[in-house]
Amino acid sequence: MTDVESSLEFTSSLSSSLPPPRTRIFKIIVIGDSGVGKTCLTYRFCAGKFPDKTEATIGVDFRERIIEIDGEKIKLQLWDTAGQERFRKSMVQHYYRNVHAVVFVYDVTSATSFRSLPAWIEECKQHSLGHEVPRILVGNKCDLRHAAQVGTDVAQQFADAHSMPLFETSAKNPQADEDGKRSNSDHVEAIFMTVAHKLKSQKPLVLSQPAGTRDTVLLRSRREEEEKGRWSCMC
Numbered sequence: 001m002t003d004v005e006s007s008l009e010f011t012s013s014l015s016s017s018l019p020p021p022r023t024r025i026f027k028i029i030v031i032g033d034s035g036v037g038k039t040c041l042t043y044r045f046c047a048g049k050f051p052d053k054t055e056a057t058i059g060v061d062f063r064e065r066i067i068e069i070d071g072e073k074i075k076l077q078l079w080d081t082a083g084q085e086r087f088r089k090s091m092v093q094h095y096y097r098n099v100h101a102v103v104f105v106y107d108v109t110s111a112t113s114f115r116s117l118p119a120w121i122e123e124c125k126q127h128s129l130g131h132e133v134p135r136i137l138v139g140n141k142c143d144l145r146h147a148a149q150v151g152t153d154v155a156q157q158f159a160d161a162h163s164m165p166l167f168e169t170s171a172k173n174p175q176a177d178e179d180g181k182r183s184n185s186d187h188v189e190a191i192f193m194t195v196a197h198k199l200k201s202q203k204p205l206v207l208s209q210p211a212g213t214r215d216t217v218l219l220r221s222r223r224e225e226e227e228k229g230r231w232s233c234m235c
């Protein structure tokens with residue numbers, strides 16, 4: 001055996017004895033009034049489609065997706081929280097524990113849901129979520145443009161005032177942009193990928209199973225569960 005061969009053999013036996021790389025998990029909470037489309041947005045990102053039917057979230061639903069950025073697999077754990085006060089009460093403390101990012105959602109066809117945003121921001125503040133936690137603002141249901149009550153300019157002003165990027169999107173209908181290439185469904189992807197890129201530069205906070213082993217299976221089985229029904233928790 002040559003020196004090169006023996007060194008290759010050594011390297012390969014070394015790498016097989018090293019523990020497999022671990023996947024970082026990031027918890028992202030999605031909040032906003034009831035009916036703005038939090039379930040549909042998270043489902044679209046994790047299951048790749050608009051759900052056939054939804055019901056008001058009770059407590060919280062979890063959805064997960066593993067994505068790869070710059071060669072590293074990271075897991076986004078989306079907490080789809082209940083918008084209705086009566087379904088939130090017992091859970092609120094859990095929502096805000098160890099949060100890595102927040103997605104605020106309003107419905108572009110509901111001025112009320114937009115007016116509620118300061119209250120959602122205040123709730124975050126009361127649970128000690130500082131400005132170091134990345135936050136983004138999402139105006140959903142853009143496929144219903146004709147019924148819009150919240151203009152982009154007003155939403156952008158609000159986003160700027162709170163130092164958040166604004167995305168307007170539709171969890172439902174991909175609509176071709178003027179150039180005919182991009183669509184609102186790309187925005188759903190872009191929204192969570194933007195968050196992921198921000199999180200990627202953070203230190204590992206929670207470690208899960210080795211990448212590419214149980215996580216993938218877990219994700220698949222959860223997707224299957226999504227197909228069958230809901231997977232929720234009221235803790």
Ligand SMILES: Nc1nc2c(ncn2[C@@H]2O[C@H](COP(=O)(O)OP(=O)(O)OP(=O)(O)O)[C@@H](O)[C@H]2O)c(=O)[nH]1
Binds near residue numbers: 034037058
């Ligand atoms: N047209 C349109 N309808 C949407 C869109 N997203 C959600 N919806 C509809 O809006 C309704 C509420 O959607 P959900 O995703 O359940 O809303 P939610 O914010 O999770 O509501 P809670 O669980 O009560 O907090 C459902 O009837 C959805 O089909 C969208 O982008 N376009």
